[in-house]
Amino acid sequence: QVQLVQSGAEVKKPGASVKVSCKASGYTFTSYDINWVRQATGQGLEWMGWMNPNSGNTGYAQKFQGRVTMTRNTSISTAYMELSSLRSEDTAVYYCARGDASSWYGYWGQGTLVTVSS
């Protein structure tokens, strides 16, 4: 069965960077896009960006341009999202999600809580 398993919770200081991983299994990793969506506590879903694991091509929401980098390691079917220059407003649960037909998100990781605090 399709699974996306994310790395564990992180606590970071303002100004630091965080790198979250998303390991895919149960399907061909390079056949589907990986998207990243975040959710602050009690808030809605915010799309951050997209990566094609086959080509490595990426697209980022304007809000995160210059601060986010999405990469992958195809040999271990793992996608990564790195967010730099962290501030308190970046405290949120970060989800990876598989893009079906590059459109909707049929499978999601369990989420990774990133807390930014001094």
Add this chain to the structure above:
Amino acid sequence: EIVMTQSPATLSVSPGERATLSCRASQSVSSNLAWYQQKPGQAPRLLIYGASTRATGIPARFSGSGSGTEFTLTISSLQSEDFAVYYCQQYNNWPPSFGQGTKVEIK
């Protein structure tokens, strides 16, 4: 960027009753709309894509309709497990965008 607006913010419904949730797009998204359900502490779960196609394993009591700018998610007879937050998402235009969510609570 297309803005998705959901209404109401909170919907109070009794078990067994019908729930109707609305989602409006700031410009046409054709039928390129998905609905998700999210329960506390869980990741979102895909319910509907293409505005009206149920995802695998989704019960028939969930139905989606609409096109262009106006969309509806209907839950025909609410079960206890359906009390959750529901989000719509458009994928017609880049960047994809979500509505702010509708919380369906027990009346």
